Amino acid sequence: MSLTLLNVIVAVVIAIAFAAVNAAYLVWAERRGAARIQRRPGPNINGPFGLLQPPLDGIKLMTKQLMIPGGADKILFMVAPVLAMAPAIMSFVTIPFSAGIAAHNMELGVLVIFAFASMGAMAILFAGWGSRNKYSVMASVRAVSQNVSYEIPMLITAITVVMTTGSMDLKAISMAQSGGFWHWNIFPSLHSPLMPISFIIFFICSLAETNRAPFDLGEAESELVAGFHTEYGSMGFGLFFMGEYANIVIGASLTTILFLGGWDCPFGMFPGVWWFLLKIYLLIATFIWIRWTFPRTTIYGLLNLSWKILIPISLFNLLLTAGLLKVF
């Protein structure tokens, strides 16, 4: 018993530490990447390559006074940042990093991650409403309509993968793709000839679900000051930021497991956690690259893309895969 309790505590601590370290250093990577793309140095003063910047930022955020705007809904205002971070950490519990490294592998892993990810929109709603600020309310309405509409094609493409694998277990989905890159789900197979398109849809949806540019309508600073976190300072703002980066890591991990073979090596040698980490950080680098390359879309363009293009294609793909699975 004590061993299981210890296991749980260790798993939770590792999940929180992994999320926090990733969040801190992805901010650094994002700022350095942005600087490189915009031909400026970026944060390079504190420590070698500016590597001490994230802890210093953390100390600065933690020592700032927590300001609550007058007339704000205090409870919701305080709960929202926690709610932004907690579901992301919960999702880490079920992600298998390699054949042996998973906090708690569940039979319904895909569903667990989507169930917790769907709670993220709540945090944005409460933050926007609790701040008592028109800009925040507008931003949260935008962000939530975006999250809801991109959740649908994302779920449908995930169901396509689940159907071809025959399991919702993330570990089993990874195992089914082992033995070289030609087994990966991203490449078309007999049962699912449209898999590359599924991958693109899933990737676009994970960009939109994590409110990243070019889909960051929720924090469009040219129109809405800073969107739903306008009124947040100190660690409340810090938690929103960490939640965003933790969600990015979750999105990249899920994409890796569903489409890129998880911890499998492209050439069938030395499968292990290093391949998994390499793949997720390559995906995250692509996230950062896209953010600083493409301009922000409009809200109508964003919603039309989801409802008129992505959902019909993903539904067609679902039907095609179901039919082919039945025939062959």
Add this chain to the structure above:
Amino acid sequence: MNPSMAITEAPGLFTADGLTGVIFLIMMAVTIIGGIIACSAERLVRAVAGLIVCFIGVAALYYFLNSPFVALMQMLIYVGAVCITIAFAIMLAAPEESKKNGPAGPLSGPLGFITAGLVTYGLIVMAMRTKFTSLPKVNGGTVKELGIQFLTSYSMVFELISIVLLIAIIGALVIARAGRNK
């Protein structure tokens, strides 16, 4: 805890069963507190927040009933879709400071307390007199078995639910369509 096992004595607090029981009680409390907040909050958004807390508690209770799939669907659909839609509708439509000051019904006040007390008493009596027999586990509650059951034994119910949803969608479209031409 094995559901088919008869409970003879209370397990110690720091055993696996004891901790499970504590978590079960916490989740019961979460469900009840969420429900109370949902009913009594002055601001509508807070009521939705209470509803979410309540739904999360209910999801945990489903998990205790050995059906993780239903628990996760409860989270995904009720918390992730229904509550967000409600909150979204409130934010789009209602002014933020609208308090519920509607006329109190005939069941408010002392009469309400008496009714609630009687109902509670009745439920307690019923629960105490019922002889609970633990049933054997029918299936693992896995997705596959649920799917097979839905498409064989309960296909009628399944189809009826989908028709209800279809009618709801058509109704929403009709209402929205009329609004656009105004």
